[in-house]
Amino acid sequence: MKVKEQLTQLREMNETELADQADALKESLFRLKFRRTLGVGDTVKDIRRERKTLARVHTLMNQKKDAEKA
Secondary structure (H helix, E strand, C coil): CCHHHHHHHHHHCCHHHHHHHHHHHHHHHHHHHHHHHHCCCCCHHHHHHHHHHHHHHHHHHHHHHHHHHC
């Protein structure tokens, strides 16, 4: 999935959906890191992609919280 498509999907989510997405990404990162330590497959690109997506989710969550305060 391209980054712009992913961003539009994430922006359409509400806060609870974003929190669920963040939890799923954290779990995925854990599994990818575990696979990397075992030496199974090439997971470095996947880890980097998941970390960036998680950062985007956290950024959107913070933006939505700030929008509510204003």
